[in-house]
Each structure stands twice: as C-alpha cells, then as structure tokens.
Amino acid sequence: MTATAFAAQPAPFLPVAWTEMVSHRSYLVRFAQRKLHDPMLAEDVVHDVFEAVISGRAAFAGRAALRSWLTAILKHKIVDLVRSRVGLESLDEEGADEAAHAVACPQPQPDEVATQREALRQTLARIEALPANLREVVELRVLQDQPTEAVCEALSISEDNLFVRLHRARKQLMN
Structure with missing residues (x-):
C-alpha cells in the first residue's frame, strides 16, 4: 500500500470508556461555564457532549488527546446553542417593537418637553x-x-x- 493510499483511508475509531470520559467532566463543565456564564446551561451542554459520544454521533479517532477532542465537541455544542438562541432575541425581526429594544433615557425627549410645556401653558x-x-x-x-x-x-x-x-x-x- 502506498503512502497516499494509506492517508486516504479513514482512521479507525477507538471506543471511549465511560469512566475515562467522565474523568474530564469537571474540566468540561468549567470550560462551558466560562463561555456561557450559566451553570445550568453548562451542565446541559456537557451532557449533550457525552450523549453524542455514547450514541455514536461523535467517534474518537485517537488523533488528539481525549480531553482536546471532548473540548472540541463541547465548543461546537456551545456554538450551536448560541446560534439557536440568537434567533430568539433578534433585533432585526420584522414587526418587532422598536420601543422594547430602545435604551431608556431618564430625561424627557425634546418632543415630550414641548408637549409638556404646551400642556402647562394651556393649564395655566x-x-x-x-x-x-x-x-x-x-x-x-x-x-x-x-x-x-x-x-x-x-x-x-x-x-x-x-x-x-x-x-x-x-x-x-x-x-
């Protein structure tokens, strides 16, 4: 077999022992908490990483350290989570109430001042x-x-x- 033919073949997938994978859990949770700033979401996303590995949707090929591989999967899960949430809080949605997204100013706007002055003049x-x-x-x-x-x-x-x-x-x- 030539070198190019060998490189073209997919690497064999190595089974990951549950205990070995779980030994990295605390590191993964801390990593996710730093990125998400929410402990519950961090736990959920680490659970999703383990579920992906156990169900076979992610397979360890042994080309990197197990922790690095799990962290890479975690990064992708975090990106997916952020992308899914961005759609829920879009400021560009049609028909979105612009007043709800405006920054509140404690001082009245010029048009409000003019309206108040006119109302005061009429009252006086x-x-x-x-x-x-x-x-x-x-x-x-x-x-x-x-x-x-x-x-x-x-x-x-x-x-x-x-x-x-x-x-x-x-x-x-x-x-």
Missing part, C-alpha cells in the same frame, strides 16, 4: 380663566403649595370652604 391659561374666588385658592394652595391653614387665613375662609372651592376649581379645569 385655564386657571387664569377661573372665577376669582376659585383662582385664588388654586394659586395659593396648588401652585404656591402653601399649607391649608395659611390659605384659609389669607382668604378668611374655613377649611371646609377651601376644600369645596378646590373641588369646584378642579371640576371646572377637567371640563
């Missing part, structure tokens, strides 16, 4: 349009945030009357 205009007795109560108690007692004293009214006027003012503002 409506307060100005209130009858004088209701407008005074809203300005002192709500806008200036004065205590109830101070407002009652300044307007020479009772607390009950203050609350009635506030209620009437709010009711008119809501219409």
Whole structure:
C-alpha cells in the first residue's frame, strides 16, 4: 500500500470508556461555564457532549488527546446553542417593537418637553380663566403649595370652604 493510499483511508475509531470520559467532566463543565456564564446551561451542554459520544454521533479517532477532542465537541455544542438562541432575541425581526429594544433615557425627549410645556401653558391659561374666588385658592394652595391653614387665613375662609372651592376649581379645569 502506498503512502497516499494509506492517508486516504479513514482512521479507525477507538471506543471511549465511560469512566475515562467522565474523568474530564469537571474540566468540561468549567470550560462551558466560562463561555456561557450559566451553570445550568453548562451542565446541559456537557451532557449533550457525552450523549453524542455514547450514541455514536461523535467517534474518537485517537488523533488528539481525549480531553482536546471532548473540548472540541463541547465548543461546537456551545456554538450551536448560541446560534439557536440568537434567533430568539433578534433585533432585526420584522414587526418587532422598536420601543422594547430602545435604551431608556431618564430625561424627557425634546418632543415630550414641548408637549409638556404646551400642556402647562394651556393649564395655566385655564386657571387664569377661573372665577376669582376659585383662582385664588388654586394659586395659593396648588401652585404656591402653601399649607391649608395659611390659605384659609389669607382668604378668611374655613377649611371646609377651601376644600369645596378646590373641588369646584378642579371640576371646572377637567371640563
């Protein structure tokens, strides 16, 4: 047999003893945890490696050390897992809600500020349009945030009357 004919023949597959394979388990789990950052997924993917070897889907040819071969299978399993999960979290899916993927900013956007300013302007205009007795109560108690007692004293009214006027003012503002 020539050298090229010998090289073309597939290498014979060597059976892997269960105990020899399991002796590398802790190393494989640590390797997977470093890559996946999830201990449960690491255990699952190492289990998939052992299952592939036992079921015959992966056969050891003896061209490398057993640990290196098992690590190579593990790397492929991790890549498969990551690829399968990428499809679940794609940002490019049609119809995906863009707001769900946007980074939240604690400050209002310029259009929101403009809307808020316009709403405030309209509210202040409506307060100005209130009858004088209701407008005074809203300005002192709500806008200036004065205590109830101070407002009652300044307007020479009772607390009950203050609350009635506030209620009437709010009711008119809501219409």
